[in-house]
Amino acid sequence: MTQIGKSLLVSVSQKIISEHIILPDRHLVDRLCEKFPKAGKSAKSSERAFAALDDTADRSLAQVWGEQEASALLGRNVCPESMDIYDIKIQKGFAE
Numbered sequence: 135m136t137q138i139g140k141s142l143l144v145s146v147s148q149k150i151i152s153e154h155i156i157l158p159d160r161h162l163v164d165r166l167c168e169k170f171p172k173a174g175k176s177a178k179s180s181e182r183a184f185a186a187l188d189d190t191a192d193r194s195l196a197q198v199w200g201e202q203e204a205s206a207l208l209g210r211n212v213c214p215e216s217m218d219i220y221d222i223k224i225q226k227g228f229a230e
Contacts, residue, residue: 188196202219209216 163219206216
């Protein structure tokens with residue numbers, strides 16, 4: 135292969151790599167830009183719903199939950215099981 139051929143191959147390869155691998159997929163970027171405003175509205179709606187729920191919770195329970203959360207977050211790197219407080223624990227089936 136000639137030096138010009140090698141240079142052309144390198145140039146084309148770099149263009150392909152920069153357009154398809156290094157740079158993000160343009161369609162993906164467009165879709166994310168479309169969805170971002172909706173995600174922001176949904177987050178605000180969720181914040182209001184959780185604030186309303188928090189207002190109805192028993193204050194002593196909320197304090198206990200806050201302490202459990204703080205403890206879990208502090209210990210998550212040393213003891214990952216501390217994050218188990220986020221697991222939902224319910225009994226399945228009917229109680230008799």
